[in-house]
Amino acid sequence: MSDAGSTGGYSTPGYATTTRRKPRGAARSAAAVAVVLGLAAGGAYAAGLGPFADAAAAPDPAATAQARAFLADWAGGRMPGAGARTTNPDRAEEVLRNFTAGLDIGKPALTAAAATVAEDGVVTVPFTARMPVEGLGTWTYASKLPLRKQDDGTWKVDWVLSLVHPKLSSTEKFRLEREEAAEGREVTDREGAPLSGAETPSLGPVLTRLAGDAGGGPRGAVQRVDRDTGEVSGTEATFGKKPARPAEGPVRTTIDSGWQAAAEKALAARADGKDAAVVALRVDNGRILALANSPSAGFNRAVSGTYAPGSTWKIVTTGALLLNGAVAPEDVVDCPKYLTVGKQFHNVETSEHRGATFLKDFTESCNTAFISLRGKLGEQEMGEVAGKYFGMGQRWHVGIPSFDGSVPVPRDETEKAASMIGQGRVLGNPLTMASVTATAVSGTFHQPTITGGTKDTTTTTALPRNVVTQLRTMMRATVTSGTARGLADLPGDVGAKTGTAEVSEEAPNNGWLVAHRGNVVVACVVEGGITGGSSALPVVHDMLAEVPGDPS
CATH class of the missing domain: 3.40.710.10 (DD-peptidase/beta-lactamase superfamily)
Incomplete structure (x- = not known):
């Protein structure tokens, strides 16, 4: 409960957010959700099944359809629907929601590749994730969905943290860090008086978002951190460049x-x-x-x-x-x-x-x-x-x-x-x-x-x-x-x-x-x-x- 990235009372499973002072001004893109399942007629060849492969080894279309639906729900922000397509609905819904909201991800684009089937019957659907991080840029990575046939004959995504991102685990999560610009716009209260993160600590991250910068634009990184210690173990994505010049004019807020x-x-x-x-x-x-x-x-x-x-x-x-x-x-x-x-x-x-x-x-x-x-x-x-x-x-x-x-x-x-x-x-x-x-x-x-x-x-x-x-x-x-x-x-x-x-x-x-x-x-x-x-x-x-x- 003390995790700085927790929401809704659960310790956050997928992210944490810290902020160093950094400009921000870009509005969330209204780009449409793109979900494509790349299982074409020649998919059997891509899966290594060839013309003489055992037909029983081909992926069940119902499994690939479930993968398609899961990705569509996730990309569309329908986390309860995505969770219901997994073997652990409540946990999946929680993780997907917190991962997306906590890293300020807008409308994901999730593109699936050809499915494969293993000897134990598990169907795997690889996919590419393009995650637009609010005001920074797009974080692109690859992952895969494992699907298992259930006792009732239906297919479910076999829930594991690593399907969200291969490096998301019980020991590591992600943190979005927005960097401090050398110079940024002043942010004021509703009367025009300057606001300071030092005097009002809770506004620190908000002021960083609102400060903006007309030169190099917003900067930041998605970092991988240890869940227990909070120590950074790696950087997954970086965004932005150093500003050439500061923006002009203060940002007036409604804050009293x-x-x-x-x-x-x-x-x-x-x-x-x-x-x-x-x-x-x-x-x-x-x-x-x-x-x-x-x-x-x-x-x-x-x-x-x-x-x-x-x-x-x-x-x-x-x-x-x-x-x-x-x-x-x-x-x-x-x-x-x-x-x-x-x-x-x-x-x-x-x-x-x-x-x-x-x-x-x-x-x-x-x-x-x-x-x-x-x-x-x-x-x-x-x-x-x-x-x-x-x-x-x-x-x-x-x-x-x-x-x-x-x-x-x-x-x-x-x-x-x-x-x-x-x-x-x-x-x-x-x-x-x-x-x-x-x-x-x-x-x-x-x-x-x-x-x-x-x-x-x-x-x-x-x-x-x-x-x-x-x-x-x-x-x-x-x-x-x-x-x-x-x-x-x-x-x-x-x-x-x-x-x-x-x-x-x-x-x-x-x-x-x-x-x-x-x-x-x-x-x-x-x-x-x-x-x-x-x-x-x-x-x-x-x-x-x-x-x-x-x-x-």
Whole structure:
């Protein structure tokens, strides 16, 4: 959990990110995904099978089709689909997602060659990977997919770390390092005052990205590092050249120095050394006022992390139920200790609230009550509501690389139950959940941004006013009489939602909290924080106490 490249509560399997100061200005290419499987009519000759080879030794077309589908899913960013085509779906999805996001890889181009089959029946499909690294260039390498026939007759990619890259292993991973330029553009806060990585450590990597350089362009390298020691064991790719001259003019951000200082201070005092992240956002326009990470160097989990949002997601679930007229705050929705839907679900500390109203279920964050309402929503409805009203899963142009949320259609009833409470395959981070909260309390989605002039390609619909009013009332009640009581001493009409997100059977839960006051929302995640009330709430409390007023 302390790995600087971890996301979503797991130690990162494929990468870590550290940053030395370096310019950056190139926007992510919108190049189309290219996936080609080179198994032509003459492929048998390329495989060394010749005209007299035993026909039984030719690769099964079903195996090559599965390889084609796996590469297409990976290249298209459909990590759950790619994972499902392997012998270890959850691990594969995790590694592929973290490898791609952690190394700032945009749209991969994966080109397969002719398949071969071994004596033990394993089919191998070599492929060339062309990985566009955000703002740097393309990293090209070769790897191969092993496929095994399963007991049910289907083919699966036999999951091993080395298929992602031959040198990715249980002892070594990759780190993207962006180099410091001799001279770069100044980066300022929203008032035009210079920002410094020395004074605001969490912004160091962000400032490096934004600095830009008109001369030699961005520079960096993909390095291979020891998982335990972090020592560099090799360099896999290098990008860029030394600048000829510096760029002109400062880059003005939306960062508010007061809020940023409060975020840094709160994480340092309250995160207890755990990996954590926090974002503060303006409600009226989506501008990022502060973002901070613990540890401050390396991976920007605040905007690029991939976490199950836990019960903070119940804001979206409640919005979907209210839009449907499926439930009202005063309706009785029982909250038992346990509810079984393929697996046993329970509430935090196995609490129960018999005869509770839906308002009580929300304020006490009752998992079983929310899961019991799953039949009120269609199979695709959660994702549709998240995208249509909250902008989740659409392509955001924040000004820096970001993960903009994922709400896939549940694969079965158990996963649908999990998605009702922000588990399963629902993914977000502090930026996305701050945006969700801002939308819930205002009714209107505003694409989050950290610089001016970013384009907005999202399309959303405003929430009905009665839904907004009910969500605000329920979040306020969570502070006055629910799981966010720890914020009740703060001035103003603070509303909030706590969250506890399960990570795995071996790892402690992540703690979450989202809160709004006036024109500001704050979202925080603490990896291994156990509960949101005990870990994320103190961080947010300190921030709101430190900066009592709204930004102008």
